[in-house]
Every structure is written in structure tokens, then in C-alpha cells.
């Protein structure tokens with residue numbers, strides 16, 4: 001089944017085309033956040049201006065025509081309302097014009113499923129780390145849904161890294177500018193907050209922000225990164241052992257961090273577990289992950305009448321049915 005998926009939950013407008021689980025195209029345009037962060041109305045306007053161009057590029061890359069598309073997927077949530085609405089409207093318009101079925105996809109499920117596909121894993125514990133989310137998850141086969149084993153009690157780890165990058169007047173991009181400075185840093189003691197399999201990042205962000213000027217920024221970046229990632233590793237290790245899992249997957253924007261992957265690989269190795277992740281292109285927000293899940297949903301008859309399609313800014317992963 002040839003399926004086109006649209007992702008627009010935050011600063012990326014992405015379009016992917018998938019057939020029988022194979023990615024034929026994955027095109028995107030990304031709003032540049034600058035130091036002001038995401039301004040919803042501006043990002044939505046950016047998505048509107050870029051939608052036609054990105055859809056056209058994806059079709060060209062796939063070598064297929066619009067009339068060959070057999071199904072449409074879009075991100076229902078979670079995400080920023082005005083941004084989600086642009087993708088929803090584009091998807092509904094296309095589905096209506098083409099007379100094909102449409103599937104509303106949970107963004108977090110899509111991140112995990114595409115990483116599973118590349119890592120060739122079936123039933124891993126997944127550490128999903130991005131700007132808006134940081135959760136430890138595993139499918140509960142009886143419920144047919146992902147179960148949240150642990151999660152942030154306040155902000156996502158990517159949000160913390162981006163917020164601190166803005167405090168330092170650096171370009172915020174999923175922690176990459178923090179990671180660059182961290183290479184030259186030394187450790188400074190910072191708040192470390194893990195409660196069972198849950199964790200918290202606001203204390204760490206507040207303390208690092210207070211220390212700007214009295215500690216070197218390289219040391220603060222290094223120490224923030226090491227502390228936050230160690231917290232994620234401790235909580236993940238506890239979840240892995242509690243569920244007796246043999247596979248660990250990391251996904252989401254912050255899964256692009258080489259240092260986080262290095263720490264998780266060491267953790268997995270120490271327990272004799274497999275560790276995996278997707279190529280960076282598919283850890284950042286992308287349309288291919290939405291198309292991949294939409295194809296699975298549509299094949300199982302999990303489509304939605306166009307008139308009933310909606311968005312949900314707080315669409316939790318444990319509310320989404322899983323098709324595997």
C-alpha cells in the first residue's frame with residue numbers, strides 16, 4: 001500500500017512516502033527557532049507556506065504520482081495546536097481529493113515504530129527523548145497500547161537543553177550546540193533528580209542558569225549533559241530490569257546525541273542486552289514515521305472518516321492503539 005504521511009506537530013513540516021514498510025521519500029522543511037523559541041502562529045504560517053512544496057518534493061523523490069497514493073496519515077498529536085491543524089487540513093484535503101482513507105497517528109508511537117523498524121527490534125523498552133517528551137515505554141500486549149514505565153515529572157530533556165542553549169545565546173537544536181561546548185568541559189556538581197523510574201529536569205535547568213557567569217559555560221554544558229543523561233540511564237536501567245527486557249531502543253530528537261547513545265550502549269552491554277536506534281534523519285521529526293504507522297493502521301482497517309478527523313495537543317501515547 002502506497003501511503004503518504006504528514007508530520008507538523010512542532011517546527012518541522014515533513015512528508016514521507018512509504019510502501020510495504022519501505023521508505024520511498026522523506027522530505028522536510030524546518031522552521032528556524034532562533035533565540036525566541038517556537039512562536040505557534042509563526043510556525044503554522046511557515047508550515048502553510050511550505051506544505052505544497054514539501055509534498056511535491058516527496059512525490060518527486062518517491063518516483064510516484066499523486067494519483068498512485070492509496071492512503072494518507074497525519075500527526076493527530078501531541079504537539080502545538082496551530083501546527084497540528086496545518087498538517088490535519090493538508091491531509092484531509094488530499095484524502096478528500098484522492099478519495100482515499102486517512103489515519104490519525106500518535107507522534108510518539110511513530111517515533112518508536114520507525115526506530116524499531118531500523119533497529120530490527122520487536123518488543124524493546126523504548127526511551128523516547130525529545131523537546132516535549134521524555135518517557136520510558138513498552139508495549140503492554142494485553143492492553144494493545146504502550147505503557148509508560150517512567151517519564152519526566154516536568155519538562156522534556158530536549159526542552160531543558162534548548163532552554164539552556166537560549167540562556168547562553170546559542171542556537172538551540174536538540175542539544176547539539178550544548179554537546180559541542182560540552183566537549184571542552186569539566187564536571188561541576190548539579191542537582192540530580194530520579195524518583196524510581198521518573199525524573200525531573202527543571203531543578204537542573206534552574207541551577208545551571210544561576211551558575212552562568214560564575215562557572216565556565218563549557219563546564220556547565222558538560223555537567224548538564226552528563227547529569228541529565230545519567231538520570232535517564234538510571235531510570236531506564238531500572239525499567240529494563242523490572243520488565244526483564246532483552247532490547248533497548250532510543251528514539252526522538254535527543255536520540256541524535258552521540259553521548260546519550262554511548263551511555264545507553266554501555267548500559268545495555270553491561271546487562272547483555274541489544275541496543276538500537278534509527279539514523280538521525282528518522283529521529284528528528286519526519287513524515288516517513290507517520291506514513292509507516294499509517295500504512296499499518298490502514299491495512300488493519302484503523303482509518304477515520306474525514307469528518308471525524310481531529311487533532312489532540314495532549315494525545316498521550318498510552319491512549320493510542322498500537323498496531324504491530
Ligand code: FE2
Pocket residue numbers: 107111130252253284285
Ligand atoms: Fe518528535
